[in-house]
Amino acid sequence: MTLAAALLLGACSAEEEAQAPAPRPVRTITVALNQGGETASLTGDVQAQDxxxxxxxxxxxxxxxxxxxxxxxxxxxxxxxxDPQNARNALRSAQAALAAAESQLVKATNAFDRQDQLLKSGFTTRAQHDSAMAGMQSAQSGVDNAEAQLKIATDNLAYTQxxxxxxxxxxxxxxxxxxxxxxxxxxxxxxRQGGRDAVFDVPAALLRATPAEPIITVSLASDPSVTAIGRVREVSPQADPVTRTFRVRVGLDNPPEAMRLGSTVTGHVKVAGDARVEIPASALTAFNGMPAVWVVDTANETVSLRNIEVLAFNPASVAVASGLDAGEVVVTAGVQALHPGQKVRLLGSGA
CATH class of the missing domain: 2.40.50.100 (RNA polymerase II/Efflux pump adaptor protein, barrel-sandwich hybrid domain)
Known part of the structure; x- marks a missing residue:
């Protein structure tokens, strides 16, 4: 009986080994740390700098x-x-007024000269002498005023052009x-001829995320192959009351001729972002009601479930806030058919 039992157990063990499932092939990626940041695009138009x-x-x-x-x-x-007619009439009137004022000045000057000579000879009074002096000074002021009025009339005539x-x-x-x-x-x-600006209406959040003195790539909306490099020249200090965006003028360096005034352009700028782990969306599953991924133990070639915290999600990728470290291997295809501790065979990277 003992020998028979031993033979029976040996046969069962050999049969179980023969029926052991082969490692399941899975597609994986190695987790890498993304340095963060993305390219933001805005539409604007080309305007003259001045x-x-x-x-x-x-x-x-x-x-x-x-x-x-x-x-x-x-x-x-x-x-x-x-129409210069009124300005010409005003000019002739000012010229006549100046001629009259100059005539009055000649008259007043002669009167003062006589009074001055008489005063020195003692044949007039100081009061009469002072009155003649005041008259001459008043006539001089009249000439000064007439000359100023003539200058104004001359300028006004020139201003009609x-x-x-x-x-x-x-x-x-x-x-x-x-x-x-x-x-x-x-x-x-x-x-005015000279520089050209690409003008954009920028949301406040994008302004905060943009690094200091960014380099902006500007391309024609109708022909993206036509590009120019620009730098921020002016940022409006006040937001638009309706759109709540800020007007930003980007000075273009040697813009091509195709970027004519009024052309619609697209500006591309790299915005700042924190370093983070990103994995394909196909790697995501659920465990204990929370997001999770299958992590491969490369030494034993087995898989285990691990919960992660999702930072951001889109149809193509998932940004992971915590739960994964750079260098770990994550299953990206076939996640629904796995179980903890299962042997797997790595097919390589890919989503």
Missing amino acids: QVALAFRVSGRMIERSANVGDTVKAGEVVARL LEADGPGTVTARGAEPGEVVQAGQMILQLA
Whole structure:
């Protein structure tokens, strides 16, 4: 009986060994620490670094506007004119007033000279002498005033011509010939030649996450192959009351000709982020009602479940806040068919 039992047990053991399941093949990845950060993209447009609204310094009826939107103008070029008739009349009136004042000054000066000679000879009184002096000084003040009025009238006549203060391109117009315009009213908007800005409306959260003095890659929305490098030149100190975003102007370094004024562009900037572990979303399962992953013991080639804390989740990947360390091996495919302690055969990395 003893020998038979031994033979029977040996046969059963050999049969069990023959029926032992083969290690299950699984696909895995080795956990790596992602340094964090991502690329943020915003849409904006190209504007001139320096834009100026050209306006008359006096009011009047505009009789001519020689420049239109899209035209290129030179420094000192006359782009619009007001009716100069009233200014010319004012100039003639000021010239006449000056001539009259100068005549009064000659008369008062002669009177004072006579009184001065008479006083030295003792043939007049000090009161008469002082009165003549006051009259001469008053006449001199009248001449000074008339000269100032003539200068104002001369300038006002010159102001009936609107000149470009520098070379540039007209981007907008604010009045048409025949209209009565007021002093300071925008007639033409001029984008001065020189630098160009890419202008974006940026959320406050992105401003906080952006590093100091970031380098921004700007590309044309219609042709992403046309790119330029830019740096932040100006950030609005106050948020827009409606959108609650901040206007940011990015100065472009040597922008290509294709980036014309008004072109729609996309800005790309690397924003700061904390270092974190990321795994494919397919590796995620659940254990004890919490997120978990299958971790491979590479020495024994067995798997075990481990709970993790998820920081962020999207359809492609999962950011892990805690529970995994860099260098550990995690199963990414076939997680539903595993059980703790199961032997596995690694197929390599991949999701």
